[in-house]
Structure formats: structure tokens, C-alpha cells
Amino acid sequence: xxxxxxxxxxxxxxxxxxxxxxxxxxxxxxxxxxxxxxxxxxxxxxxxxxxxxxxxxxxxxxxxxxxxxxxxxxxxxxxxxxxxxxxxxxxxxxxxxxxxxxxxxxxxxxxxxxxxxxxxxxxxxxxxxxxxxxxxxxxxxxxxxxxxxxxxxxxxxxxxxxxxxxxxxxxxxxxxxxxxxxxxxxxxxxxxxxxxxxxxxxxxxxxxxxxxx
Numbered sequence: 001x002x003x004x005x006x007x008x009x010x011x012x013x014x015x016x017x018x019x020x021x022x023x024x025x026x027x028x029x030x031x032x033x034x035x036x037x038x039x040x041x042x043x044x045x046x047x048x049x050x051x052x053x054x055x056x057x058x059x060x061x062x063x064x065x066x067x068x069x070x071x072x073x074x075x076x077x078x079x080x081x082x083x084x085x086x087x088x089x090x091x092x093x094x095x096x097x098x099x100x101x102x103x104x105x106x107x108x109x110x111x112x113x114x115x116x117x118x119x120x121x122x123x124x125x126x127x128x129x130x131x132x133x134x135x136x137x138x139x140x141x142x143x144x145x146x147x148x149x150x151x152x153x154x155x156x157x158x159x160x161x162x163x164x165x166x167x168x169x170x171x172x173x174x175x176x177x178x179x180x181x182x183x184x185x186x187x188x189x190x191x192x193x194x195x196x197x198x199x200x201x202x203x204x205x206x207x208x209x210x211x212x213x
Contacts, residue, residue, distance in 0.1 A: 013037045028057040032064045078105045096125040100136045134163035153177045168198035
């Protein structure tokens, strides 16, 4: 089931897990994997049920806690998401992705200073464990652009692009930041590069149209 899940063969994973849980309904690993499978199917209510059942049997399962937090976050249930991610980082202070998602939850609830600090925490912890993850920098930059902190946003998105120059989203964020600095030529270059990397990324097309307008 785990192999199917990693290969994104969710239908096969679900069928295998149904057989497992029919034989052992209190198998915490099976419940967790079923929750992950349901999450990918966007069956969030059912995913939450499976993940909570898994955690009732194995409360310190970091992967299940992270997945449950993501289920809450995806449904815009930010209070329980924040609580869940806090439990996770208390259990494992090196789980940098939890800090990143915690920051996104703070941003969504208007707690911008807290979000900024948590993005920086995610970046520091990722560096400590030698993880080259551009997402915290990109997410922080995107928030900063929306809140008018353009110079700091440019620093953050510059680091994200150094780590992952082939991310269409990173190039789009850089384009947005440069447009706010009235560097229309630079903004156009990054918008065009974003589209080149992913022609289906509609936000980059919209940015390019805004620049031309």
C-alpha cells in the first residue's frame, strides 16, 4: 500500500488498505496510510477520521500529525491546524515543514508578524538539517509582497530561486515583486520565464497581462 501511495497509484493503495483494515481495523499504519490516500482524493472528512483513529493508537506518529494538520489547513480550519502543527514541532523541533505550514496558517489568520517569524524558523531549521527547501522562502516572499515589504521579499525570493530556479511559482513571485518596484522589464522577464517553465500556470499569464496593461 505504501509503495502504491508513493507511486501515486491511489486506487490500488485504497484497495490494498481496505483489505488490510478488514483484517485488522486497529492497525495504526494502515489507518494513517488510508488517511493519506483519502487526502489525495480530497475526501477530507474521511481522511480526518482515519488519521485521528491512527493517532489515537499511536499519538507520536509525526507523519500522521503532519497529514492531519494539512487536512485542517486545506479546509481553512486554521485553529485546529495550528494546534496540530504546534504538537508536531513540540514532538520533533526539526520538522521544518511543520513550521512552514504553521506560518501559512498564521498568515491566513492575519497574524503577519507571527507568520514572518515562523517562516524564518522553517528556513533556519531546514538549513540545520541540510534540507535545500525553497518553499519557506517562496511562501515568505509571497506574503511579504502582498503586505508591501518588497525589499525583504526580493531577498527571500532570490534565495528560493537559487535553490530552485525551475519553479514557475518562484519566477512568478519574483515578477510580482519587481513589478511592485516598478521594474517592468525585470517583471516581464520573470513572468515570461514562469510561463516557459509551466505554460498552464495561469497566475503568470495574468501577471504578464497586468504588466502590458
